[in-house]
Amino acid sequence: MHYEWDFSFLSQYKSLIWIGVAYTMGFTVLTSVLGLLVGSVVALGRLAGRIWLTVPLVAFTEVFRCTPVLVQLVWCYYALPVVLGIELSPTSAALITLSCYGGSFYTEIIRGGIRSVERGQWDAGRALGMTRGKLMRNVVLPQAFKQMIPPLVNQTILQLKNTSLVSVLAVPDLLYQGQLITSATYRPLEVYSMVAVVYFVLLLPLTQFARWLEIRLSRSTA
């Protein structure tokens, strides 16, 4: 089969593409930061070991972990107004959904990291007279963080790719802009190839940074 590849038309859509990149990156940064915040709060809440706190927090994480993001996005935007009478703009619906979705996975990573620190470390910190906060900051988190880095970066990579789903709510991210360009030019092969390359270029430094960080951290305790 013969196909004439031609990428030249993309240059006239430069500004659309840049807007898409800005939205994708903005969404990634915002939902990662908010997601980490949600994850930290939920993880610490669960580690407190109070049943009245644990039950709703487990319910929250499991609902977001066990349903597809696409469904969550649509539900948050279309069903929340009906059920709770809350009107959300597509952007804020997408931000909330992705933050909670990412947050539910971050929760498990953070909790796992903290729990991976040996009991003896807690004993040693307590025996020295550290308060809970000092113990967390000086003993537990520095060790837990090392365990968390690879899965956190992995989850953030997924988070960036998940932002492509916000296009169903007509949020003008990179994929949505690609769809617009495709419908105007009928050249999906070039457009989606370009979209893939942009995602790759955005993510490759992140994975390389994670590798570098992992090596550095493991060296510091050798």
Place this chain on the structure above:
Amino acid sequence: MTDHVSHLDPVAPPMIEIKQLKKSFGSLEVLKDISLAVPRGGVVSLIGPSGSGKSTLLRCVNLLETPSGGSIRVDRQALEFAPGSRLPADKRLAAFRANTGMVFQNFNLFPHMTVLGNVLAGPVVVKGRKKAEVLEFGRGLLAKVGLSDKENAYPASLSGGQKQRVAIARALAMEPQVMLFDEATSALDPELVGEVLGVIRALADEGMTMVLVTHEMAFAREVADRVVFMRGGVVVEDGPARQVIDDPKESATRAFLAHFHGQASD
């Protein structure tokens, strides 16, 4: 072999006073009505079979375990417990623990800190001192345990005996009034036990109040003033170290010590 100099003051109130202490894990009663007093400068060794509650008792003294009943006093800080009672507030608890040093069977050094960092963790993190201010103090403690050349090493590169000596220096850096040793030599290769016991003996000679959970009967006999034999969560026998180990009154103590036959006699 010389006896260590006694620092006991017969008039002063005991440094540690435990009264009717109880501890249960669920329906399992691990400590049943333990009463024990350790005088200022006293060295008490807790011996007994595994599961006798001796480690739990030690962990109760600095509240790593919450007693279910009874009272504990260390120097001027006293706490009472009742079934279901909660631990005191975080700050009060931390202050209570800061006054007692603890050394663990598995060392529990902080792997992400250097040897000196471990030793300074107490003064810097707990007491909020500036690192520069306490640097020489920390080095002094490392010298005391014979590890001056290791201050920049990480725990992973040390032998078990070296790790335990760092752990002792770390506990001493809080300048505690009491030191608790929870089977401090049980995880060590036999040839490394001596270097750790040497450090503990030196502390006894300085007059540090200490409670040792140990399986080293010869050491207990030599260093401790008193030996307490526990079994099934109760104190079976409590007396002068040599008398309990050489000539126990209770048959249970005799049966237990028979396992260590040969170690206890010179």
